[in-house]
Amino acid sequence: MSELTPREIVSELDRYIVGQKEAKKAVAVAMRNRWRRARLADDIRDEVLPKNIIMIGPTGVGKTEIARRLATLARAPFVKVEASKFTEVGYVGRDVESIIRDLMEASLSLVRSEALEGVRGQARLKAEEEVIDALLPSAATADASVSDDDRARRQRTRDKLRALLLDGQLDDREITISIKERPGQKIDLFGKQGFEQTGIDFQGMLEKMYPKSESERVVTVREALELKSQEAAENLIDQDRAIEDARTRVESSGIVFLDEIDKVAGDHGKGSGPDVSREGVQRDLLPIVEGSNVSTRHGVVRTDHILFIAAGAFHVSRPSHLIPELQGRFPIRVELSALGTEDFVRILTEPENALTRQYAELLRTDGVEVEFTEDGIRAIAEISTEVNRRAQNIGARRLFTLVEKVLEDASFTAPDPDLTSLTVNADFVRERVQDIAGDRDLSQSIL
Numbered sequence: 001m002s003e004l005t006p007r008e009i010v011s012e013l014d015r016y017i018v019g020q021k022e023a024k025k026a027v028a029v030a031m032r033n034r035w036r037r038a039r040l041a042d043d044i045r046d047e048v049l050p051k052n053i054i055m056i057g058p059t060g061v062g063k064t065e066i067a068r069r070l071a072t073l074a075r076a077p078f079v080k081v082e083a084s085k086f087t088e089v090g091y092v093g094r095d096v097e098s099i100i101r102d103l104m105e106a107s108l109s110l111v112r113s114e115a116l117e118g119v120r121g122q123a124r125l126k127a128e129e130e131v132i133d134a135l136l137p138s139a140a141t142a143d144a145s146v147s148d149d150d151r152a153r154r155q156r157t158r159d160k161l162r163a164l165l166l167d168g169q170l171d172d173r174e175i176t177i178s179i180k181e182r183p184g185q186k187i188d189l190f191g192k193q194g195f196e197q198t199g200i201d202f203q204g205m206l207e208k209m210y211p212k213s214e215s216e217r218v219v220t221v222r223e224a225l226e227l228k229s230q231e232a233a234e235n236l237i238d239q240d241r242a243i244e245d246a247r248t249r250v251e252s253s254g255i256v257f258l259d260e261i262d263k264v265a266g267d268h269g270k271g272s273g274p275d276v277s278r279e280g281v282q283r284d285l286l287p288i289v290e291g292s293n294v295s296t297r298h299g300v301v302r303t304d305h306i307l308f309i310a311a312g313a314f315h316v317s318r319p320s321h322l323i324p325e326l327q328g329r330f331p332i333r334v335e336l337s338a339l340g341t342e343d344f345v346r347i348l349t350e351p352e353n354a355l356t357r358q359y360a361e362l363l364r365t366d367g368v369e370v371e372f373t374e375d376g377i378r379a380i381a382e383i384s385t386e387v388n389r390r391a392q393n394i395g396a397r398r399l400f401t402l403v404e405k406v407l408e409d410a411s412f413t414a415p416d417p418d419l420t421s422l423t424v425n426a427d428f429v430r431e432r433v434q435d436i437a438g439d440r441d442l443s444q445s446i447l
Helices: 006-014 021-038 063-074 098-118 120-135 148-167 192-198 202-209 221-236 239-253 274-290 324-328 341-349 355-364 374-390 397-406 408-413 426-438 440-446
Strands: 053-056 078-082 174-181 213-220 255-259 293-296 299-302 307-312 332-335 369-372 421-424
Touching: 006 021, 006 063, 021 053, 021 063, 021 239, 021 307, 021 332, 063 078, 063 255, 063 307, 078 098, 098 120, 098 239, 098 255, 098 293, 098 299, 120 148, 120 174, 120 221, 174 221, 213 221, 239 299, 274 324, 341 355, 341 374, 341 397, 355 369, 355 397, 355 408, 374 397, 374 426, 397 408, 397 426, 421 426
Parallel strands: 053 307, 053 332, 078 255, 255 307, 369 421
Antiparallel strands: 174 213, 293 299
């Protein structure tokens, strides 16, 4: 778990997300409290529950990105779900416990990737040996009838092949190798939805019942090294240990981002029609938010200490329209402000993954040097703000549409010997989008 202080966490988030200080502060404290809880005595540790958060703000202001970057910083299992796609029991749709099953799969993937990284060197050595075996005709080197000179000659040949292999001189040569395939790669008899609720790992049972099959493939040496490295790494990992570590990580540091929570907030006074299903979803969410046991194909997962971050625009409904029991499980509420011209200018220039930087690097691959001037960036920001004001306000996502439209011709033309550099200034921007931006009907359709 990360040992970053709240200030350091906010500083890391500032590298990718502009503004929204209150939201960053809230998630930074929640993340640090995970670290603090892990250092408490056993008798008090289980009593400290996470303080779940509701983010309130229009679309495109950074709610999802804050949660995603937070999970990356903490190297914590993370899953993003839309609350509106769930329905209460008895209605058509996904059940809410699938959230925890998805989180468990995300955690297992994270743990396995870390474990694979840890054995990468050892797996590579095993792969090199197998590839050399495929390159060199087999011989019974251990046979008593083979002379010492033959063994020495064969070893020298292997050493030469290894040197060529490491130097990359054999990368394009084709060889025949055997690849082991799990039964699950070919057969998927059971869908996830129904059988995972039983808590029985049918997929794992299939893999144990049926032996791994081998198939021969003709591939290049480069591909063979990759395939054999993956196979060797899989064999070096303790699968049971990985599952246990994944479950522990879910229970102690998992993060669930519940988007569109406002869509399941209904008016308590109605009690009929769609509001019945909305309230039913909330009541189904309540047990996993407050703490319960959920059956997954990898065992039972406790949800008591999973951090839930809910988010919604709340244009029509309000947080008070959630059922009181669920409101009480989200004690921290932060409001994210709508973005304006100055925010857009910062978004286009400050973050490490700024949109202008992304497009400049993309076009550089085709030999085009793109320069965004200050007035060009401000023109994009001002037009984005104006279109958001007159049409639907989609926040920073409007910038993607504007920049794509501004660079559409250059992206289509490149590579071109006549196009080696491009200066995106205010005149260039307005020339390409002003007519569309000035027409309300066109801007709603195109921008």
